[in-house]
Amino acid sequence: MPDEQNTGGRVVLAGAPLGNVGDASARLRDVLTSADVIAAEDTRRLARLARDLGVTVRGRVVSYFEGNDERRTPELVEALASGAVVAVVTDGGMPSVSDPGYRLVRAALDAGYPVTAAPGPSAVTTALALSGLPSDRFVFEGFLPRSGSNRRTRLRELAAEPRTLVFFEAPHRIAGTMTDLAAIFGADRPAAVCRELTKTYEEIRRGGAAELAEWAGTGEVRGEITLVVAGAPAGPAVRPDDGELREEVARREAAGASRRDAIQAVADDYGLRKREVYTIVHTPV
Structure with a gap:
């Protein structure tokens, strides 16, 4: 030595x-x-x-x-x-x-x-501070996988993470990422897209995941992006009735999730078995 x-x-x-x-x-x-x-x-x-x-x-x-x-x-x-x-x-x-x-x-x-x-x-801590989301505990995930299927798998793994999440993302992938995030984390999960930090055209977009997915999909988003996402609420939410569960699955499908992913995400949100939600969705009303 x-x-x-x-x-x-x-x-x-x-x-x-x-x-x-x-x-x-x-x-x-x-x-x-x-x-x-x-x-x-x-x-x-x-x-x-x-x-x-x-x-x-x-x-x-x-x-x-x-x-x-x-x-x-x-x-x-x-x-x-x-x-x-x-x-x-x-x-x-x-x-x-x-x-x-x-x-x-x-x-x-x-x-x-x-x-x-x-x-x-540091783009990580700068975006975290500007996001308006809890910053006392957070986890940095770097870049999500490039392929859609791998990205969705990673997001499903992170959906129940209670700490604020920080990601880097490429501008040409942000619309797909926000669509997947809305489908898997829920349309209303708070998030902030932080673009071109400290530069002339700095922009911070805050809102629910679905709202940000709609914004990202309406035009070309440019520049370096840091994405901040609120952690999952503590514990499963109170179980909605069957009709509300069907509507929640339908909302996630409309946001771009496959039915399989939508059912899994709703089951995770409410602490239910996937089979239970599947049966409810496929039972004629």
Whole structure:
């Protein structure tokens, strides 16, 4: 194990602005000018950030993104062994939070090198604070699966989670995600779609899941999106009568759920067996 006092090699996770360059910290400026190596998610964005901040990057700049981080990490650990300060900078927010960085952090710690941070903005906590939803306990789920069936499976697993949920989502998938969420979590589950945080066209849309699904489906939603969803109510709700159960299943189907998923979601909401709800739905009135 290297002697940390002698080698000087260390990793610095540098938080970059989400969009507004005015959010850059003095420490970020110092890291960009003093680091021996900067592992950047996008080297062009790093160059633009440095220009906007009026600083000169003197260290060696290497690309470090999801497609090459496995191959490049050993090279960066070698730089640590030579005493280099290696900074990690992503396109925005804190490295290693659904962004490159974790692999290098783990490798550096395993090799005995210290890891520190120049903290900065985070889309997760910024969206959570702006959502108007409970923020005392929350869980970050990153990106949902890309395929519709896998996404719905994950949402069914999370439907009963009592803590506030935070997701990242791509703009071209937000309409499908909100439709699935309304069908599985319930049309009225409170949520907030936070778009282009800190940027010129920042937008926060708050409402029930079905309302937000309708908004997302009416036009092209652009920009980086963080989705915040209220946790499930504590305990099963009071059981409605059979007619109300049929109506609830029908509402979820109208919101885009398959009948199977709608029946399962209603059963979960009210602490019922799926077979019981199935029988009610398929019994002639």
